[in-house]
Amino acid sequence: MSAFAGHYAYWITIFLMVAGMYILIARGNLLKKLIGLALLQTSVYLLYIAPAKLIGGSAPIIAGGFSTYSNPLPHVLILTAIVVGVATLALGLALVVRIRETYGSIEEDEILALDSADDG
Amino acid sequence: MMAEHLPILQVVLPLAVAPLIVLARDRGFAWVATTVVSYGCLAIAIALAVQVAASGTISYAIGSWPAPWGIEYRVDALSVFVLVLVSLTASLVAPYAQRSIAAEVADDRAYLMYAMYCLCLAGLLGITITGDAFNLFVFLEISSLSTYVLIALGRNRKALVAAYQYMLMGTVGATFYVIGVGLLYLMTGTLNLADMAARLREVDELRPVLAALAFITVGIGLKLALFPLHQWLPNAYAYAPSMATAFIAATATKVSVYVVLRYYFMVFDPAQLFAHLPTREVFIALSVAGMLVASLVALFESDVKRLFAYSSVAQIGYITLGIGLDNQASLTGSITHLLNHGVTKGAIFVLLGGVALRYGTQSMSVANLAGLARRMPLTAFGLVIAGLSLIGIPGTAGFVSKWYLIMGALEQGLWWVVGVILAASLIAAAYVWRVVEVAYLCPARGEWRGGEAPIGMLTAALAMVILCVYFGFDTTFSVGGAREAADLLLRAQK
Numbered sequence: 001m002s003a004f005a006g007h008y009a010y011w012i013t014i015f016l017m018v019a020g021m022y023i024l025i026a027r028g029n030l031l032k033k034l035i036g037l038a039l040l041q042t043s044v045y046l047l048y049i050a051p052a053k054l055i056g057g058s059a060p061i062i063a064g065g066f067s068t069y070s071n072p073l074p075h076v077l078i079l080t081a082i083v084v085g086v087a088t089l090a091l092g093l094a095l096v097v098r099i100r101e102t103y104g105s106i107e108e109d110e111i112l113a114l115d116s117a118d119d120g
Numbered sequence: 121m122m123a124e125h126l127p128i129l130q131v132v133l134p135l136a137v138a139p140l141i142v143l144a145r146d147r148g149f150a151w152v153a154t155t156v157v158s159y160g161c162l163a164i165a166i167a168l169a170v171q172v173a174a175s176g177t178i179s180y181a182i183g184s185w186p187a188p189w190g191i192e193y194r195v196d197a198l199s200v201f202v203l204v205l206v207s208l209t210a211s212l213v214a215p216y217a218q219r220s221i222a223a224e225v226a227d228d229r230a231y232l233m234y235a236m237y238c239l240c241l242a243g244l245l246g247i248t249i250t251g252d253a254f255n256l257f258v259f260l261e262i263s264s265l266s267t268y269v270l271i272a273l274g275r276n277r278k279a280l281v282a283a284y285q286y287m288l289m290g291t292v293g294a295t296f297y298v299i300g301v302g303l304l305y306l307m308t309g310t311l312n313l314a315d316m317a318a319r320l321r322e323v324d325e326l327r328p329v330l331a332a333l334a335f336i337t338v339g340i341g342l343k344l345a346l347f348p349l350h351q352w353l354p355n356a357y358a359y360a361p362s363m364a365t366a367f368i369a370a371t372a373t374k375v376s377v378y379v380v381l382r383y384y385f386m387v388f389d390p391a392q393l394f395a396h397l398p399t400r401e402v403f404i405a406l407s408v409a410g411m412l413v414a415s416l417v418a419l420f421e422s423d424v425k426r427l428f429a430y431s432s433v434a435q436i437g438y439i440t441l442g443i444g445l446d447n448q449a450s451l452t453g454s455i456t457h458l459l460n461h462g463v464t465k466g467a468i469f470v471l472l473g474g475v476a477l478r479y480g481t482q483s484m485s486v487a488n489l490a491g492l493a494r495r496m497p498l499t500a501f502g503l504v505i506a507g508l509s510l511i512g513i514p515g516t517a518g519f520v521s522k523w524y525l526i527m528g529a530l531e532q533g534l535w536w537v538v539g540v541i542l543a544a545s546l547i548a549a550a551y552v553w554r555v556v557e558v559a560y561l562c563p564a565r566g567e568w569r570g571g572e573a574p575i576g577m578l579t580a581a582l583a584m585v586i587l588c589v590y591f592g593f594d595t596t597f598s599v600g601g602a603r604e605a606a607d608l609l610l611r612a613q614k
Binding site: 017021024030033037040041044047048051073074077080081084087088091092095096098099102103111115118 | 254257258261265268269272277278280281283284287288291292295298299302305306311
């Protein structure tokens with residue numbers, strides 16, 4: 001396989017990463033920003049998992065008939081990262097709910113307009 | 121028996137008390153538990169400092185799994201310095217929190233605030249003590265998530281937006297960090313920082329390592345508010361509850377600086393970093409820009425808390441400048457400034473918390489402070505002393521660290537950097553004077569509930585103010601500890 005196609009997992013990772021960052025920056029809706037953030041975090045899972053998977057590799061338990069094993073450590077790390085991602089998303093959503101309650105909007109420009117109206 | 125388990129107790133103590141506080145649901149218990157834990161952490165940090173001074177670096181294998189397979193906690197001259205800074209601030213802010221939280225946070229939510237405070241403390245101490253790259257990420261997220269909640273508990277609804285924005289930028293920062301760690305893991309197959317450092321020197325393919333360096337620098341740069349990645353900081357500091365601002369301003373960014381120091385000097389090959397890459401130039405340029413721009417913004421800022429928040433961005437510039445100058449004097453200055461700026465800014469925000477309580481205002485503009493010296497003489501006086509330390513007047517803590525930074529700049533022959541340090545200090549004098557002028561020379565006006573700040577709050581504030589002066593005269597701990605830490609970093613560089 002060519003170097004380009006052989007690394008397809010990395011290309012998908014990079015695409016997800018950049019797409020997440022783009023949504024995060026370009027969208028004014030607080031909820032959509034969180035979706036971008038979740039996408040960015042998900043791309044990291046792939047960055048860790050893809051190189052740890054060996055084609056034909058089994059779970060790292062010594063047993064007859066198996067000689068190639070996948071590296072278990074990245075999987076465990078990403079399990080932790082998923083928990084962190086869920087916690088972040090939950091907190092983010094809770095903040096958006098509170099912002100909706102107090103401002104009556106989840107559009108960034110409307111919130112900033114309300115804030116500057118407060119100051120003025 | 122206990123003594124050998126101190127490194128893990130340092131983190132587990134606050135981590136275990138946080139859920140207890142949530143279970144007890146009682147504000148009084150929460151406060152007592154938080155205070156006891158903070159002082160316990162300080163005692164452990166000091167005990168560790170004594171051990172490190174006596175017998176050198178301590179390595180603690182969690183669950184007796186030896187490094188590099190298990191997670192290692194590593195206490196050396198640098199990390200113990202930061203441990204003392206964090207737990208010292210925590211134990212000064214915790215007694216102060218009682219009145220401040222009672223006034224600023226709804227009663228039914230107060231115990232949650234204490235729980236978050238303990239979690240944040242556990243996270244910051246964990247970042248400092250761990251010797252494992254991924255463990256560091258987990259603690260980074262523990263401290264960050266609890267910080268977002270602390271900020272969101274502010275009375276002003278702008279606190280919610282500030283917390284949301286900080287959450288977005290902070291999470292991007294942490295994600296970038298973990299991307300960097302992933303790349304390093306791919307190249308070395310280890311997560312133990314010391315082991316990683318040894319293996320990185322044998323890596324031939326440099327491009328992924330440089331990408332990792334870039335991701336980690338930008339990611340942690342976001343967390344430490346390195347100019348121009350500081351956009352989240354002013355609002356977060358301004359709208360958070362007073363005690364949260366005081367604690368975060370004194371510790372959170374400092375711990376991130378520590379992470380940068382650790383990676384730059386003890387993980388990556390500094391020969392490559394400083395010889396083949398413009399690391400030095402980039403750090404000096406960003407620091408100088410931050411010092412000047414943020415100080416100028418502070419000069420024209422009307423909200424007092426935002427004024428001092430921008431001043432924090434400028435002071436972080438001083439700290440990173442020392443990293444860019446990269447010699448013994450400048451690193452000593454940098455590390456000393458972590459502590460000196462910590463107590464100075466902590467003192468200022470603690471005092472402003474007392475003012476907010478007595479003035480009963482949501483947003484405090486500089487003009488609101490008119491006549492402060494007549495209404496709250498001790499508070500006003502404390503602000504003056506801490507302000508002098510911020511400027512760097514001889515006899516205060518700020519002077520000592522700036523002195524070492526200037527020595528470091530001279531050693532490199534960078535005269536213009538000395539000029540910038542002095543110019544930024546002059547601007548600091550101007551914005552501190554704005555506050556002092558209003559407080560001392562303007563006639564009192566506006567709403568006031570009477571009295572000095574409550575005694576509990578005032579004691580914490582004055583203790584920090586006294587430290588501002590104390591570290592200006594007796595530098596045995598501050599400069600002594602910092603110099604040992606700097607030596608450690610420079611030895612690792614060899």
